[in-house]
Amino acid sequence: MTGLLVIILPVFLVMAFGFLAVWRGFFSAASVDALMKFAQTFAIPLLLFRAISTLDLGAGYDPGLMVSYYGASLAGFFLGMVGARFLFSRPWVDSVAIGFAALFANSVLLGLPIMERAFGPGALAPNFAIISLHAPFCYLLGITTMEIARGVGRGFGRTMLNVARGMFQNALMLAIVLGFAVNLTGLALPKPLAGAFDLMALAALPTAVFALGGVLARYRPEGDLRVVLWICGISLLMHPMLALVLGQRVFALPEGMVQSAVVTAAMAPGINAFVFASLYGVAQRVVATSVLAGTLLSVISVTFWLGLLGV
Secondary structure (H helix, E strand, O other): OOHHHHHHHHHHHHHHHHHHHOOOOOOHHHHHHHHHHHHHHHHHHHHHHHHHEEEEEEEOOOOHHHHHHHHHHHHHHHHHHHHHHHOOOHHHHHHHHHHHHHHOOHHHHHHHHHHHHOOOOHHHHHHHHHHHHHHHHHHHHHHHHHHHHOOOOOOOOHHHHHHHHHOOHHHHHHHHHHHHHEEEEEOOOHHHHHHHHHHHHOHHHHHHHHHHHHHHHHOOOOOOHHHHHHHHHHHHHHHHHHHHHHHHOOOOOOOOHHHHHHHHHHOOOOOHHHHHHHHHHHHHHHHHHHHHHHHHHHOOOOOOOOHHHHO
């Protein structure tokens, strides 16, 4: 147990420093927004670009790995949505946003640093493979389902076109696409440029984790506690459990791939869940509380899953 705490606590302590800095007024909300913008617009995209551009696509994109993670993720989305609708009597549009919160794990800001500390930088290739499909998969599923729930008929095609445009104006999506382009064409970046990218990428994870803590300091526990616990249960327990069963029992994946799938699946709901709820103006309080509560509870749940994985 002590060894596990040594692995995961530094990540959560950095996040706690960000939380306390904003909460106590040592770091302004504008400053933490700027820090998060730097992380999400520059540092993390460069980290993903460099990782995907050098990724062994034949080894990284194992179908069993993708089905193990995204099959479990899809199950979490529908369980969250159907439970919100039929167990807690939420409107369908609220239920979709709640399902999205159960779907969208914090794969980058928490998943990567915890995986790296637990298993080393060399174990991250399957994580990057999962992450490269994460935003497209989650947003296409969430937005398509939301548009159906809202009963939008005419204009749906235009809505999806706008979604596609928005996704490819996103720095993370551009970094992923460019990373694939460099990988598939075999282009080699000039060494000074590659060195500059690598230097900036080093700042990605600590900056993003600190900024995440600052962002969470703005949230206040509100909303239906039963729904919050439902989301957290799916995100922290069901999602990684199903990923583990699929990875080990169904696809017999190598140990490293199982570890990546389970650790990524075990992450709390990401801030993008709140962004999605805000986009449609539904279930914002319960989703924001789920992000905060899930992140706090994940200190315990991640310790459990890492112990189960033999750390």
